Amino acid sequence: MSTESTMNWITNLVRPKIRSLLKRETPENLWIKCPDTGQMVFQKEVEDNLWVIPGSEHHLRMGAKARLAHMFDGGQYETIKVPDVPVDPLKFKDEKRYTDRLKDARAKTGLNDSVLIGFGTLDALPVTMAVQDFAFMGGSLGMAAGESIIVAANTAFERRSPLVLFIASGGARMQEGILSLMQLPRTTVAIQRLRRAGLPYIAVLTNPTTGGVTASYAMLGDIHIAEPGAMIGFAGPRVIEQTIREKLPEGFQRAEYLRDHGMVDMVLHRKEIRPTVSRLCRLLSKREAAA
Structure with missing residues (x-):
C-alpha cells in the first residue's frame, strides 16, 4: 500500500471512527x-x-400544561375548547407575517394560542382554571386569548364553579391592533358576571403580568395571589421614570412591593399555591374542607 493510500485510509476511515468513539453526546437543555x-x-x-x-x-416560568397538571387532582382535567376566531384580521406584517408567527408559536408550545383552559377537581372540589402561557408570543392578549378568558368565565358560570386564572402576559397583541384592545372590556364584563353570580374568582399573578391585562381581568379577582419576584404593572419602570422624571423605589412593581402597598393580597411560593387556592375556593364557595 502506498504512503498516499495509507494517509487517505487514516484520514477517511480511522480518524472518524476514533472521533465517534470519543465523542460524548450531550442532551440539549441539560x-x-x-x-x-x-x-x-x-x-x-x-x-x-x-x-x-x-x-x-x-x-x-411554568408552562400552561405543566401548571394545570400540577393543580388538578391526579393531573387529570377536561380541556375546554374555544371557538375559532379570525386568524389575521388586519393582514399584519412586520419582519415576518403574523400568520407565520402564529405557526411558529403553535409549533413551539403545542398550544393553539396563549391561554389554555381546564375543568377538573382540586381536592375534590370542581374548579375551572385557565393559564396564560408566556411562551406563546409573550402571553399577549389577542382575540383568541380574550375569547379563551371569556369561555373560562362562562364555563365557571355554567358549572357553578370557582374560576382560577394564572396570568403571565406582556400586554395586548399589537398585530391585532384595536381588536386586541377590545378584549379588555369584553373580559371585564365576563368576570363581572361571575361576581354578580357570587362565584369566586382567584387571580394568580406570575412573572410578568404587565400591559393591558393589568387594566382588566388580572386585577379584578376576589383574591390576588402573586409569585415571588413577579413583575406586575401596567407600564414598565423605565417608561414611568421617563414620564415622572424621578427615580423609582427599590423593588417597585415587584410582587413583594405590591403586597406591602395593598395591591395584591399575598405572595406565595409555588409549592404553597395549590393548597392555598384549594382552601380559598372552599372558603369563598362556602364548602366544607376536603377530608
Whole structure:
C-alpha cells in the first residue's frame, strides 16, 4: 500500500471512527442557569421542583400544561375548547407575517394560542382554571386569548364553579391592533358576571403580568395571589421614570412591593399555591374542607 493510500485510509476511515468513539453526546437543555446566582442546575431537578431553582428559590416560568397538571387532582382535567376566531384580521406584517408567527408559536408550545383552559377537581372540589402561557408570543392578549378568558368565565358560570386564572402576559397583541384592545372590556364584563353570580374568582399573578391585562381581568379577582419576584404593572419602570422624571423605589412593581402597598393580597411560593387556592375556593364557595 502506498504512503498516499495509507494517509487517505487514516484520514477517511480511522480518524472518524476514533472521533465517534470519543465523542460524548450531550442532551440539549441539560442544565439551567439561575438568573439570580448564575448557578448551573440540572433541568430535571428544576422541573421536579415545579420550575423553581433549588437554593435560590428563583421562580422560572411554568408552562400552561405543566401548571394545570400540577393543580388538578391526579393531573387529570377536561380541556375546554374555544371557538375559532379570525386568524389575521388586519393582514399584519412586520419582519415576518403574523400568520407565520402564529405557526411558529403553535409549533413551539403545542398550544393553539396563549391561554389554555381546564375543568377538573382540586381536592375534590370542581374548579375551572385557565393559564396564560408566556411562551406563546409573550402571553399577549389577542382575540383568541380574550375569547379563551371569556369561555373560562362562562364555563365557571355554567358549572357553578370557582374560576382560577394564572396570568403571565406582556400586554395586548399589537398585530391585532384595536381588536386586541377590545378584549379588555369584553373580559371585564365576563368576570363581572361571575361576581354578580357570587362565584369566586382567584387571580394568580406570575412573572410578568404587565400591559393591558393589568387594566382588566388580572386585577379584578376576589383574591390576588402573586409569585415571588413577579413583575406586575401596567407600564414598565423605565417608561414611568421617563414620564415622572424621578427615580423609582427599590423593588417597585415587584410582587413583594405590591403586597406591602395593598395591591395584591399575598405572595406565595409555588409549592404553597395549590393548597392555598384549594382552601380559598372552599372558603369563598362556602364548602366544607376536603377530608
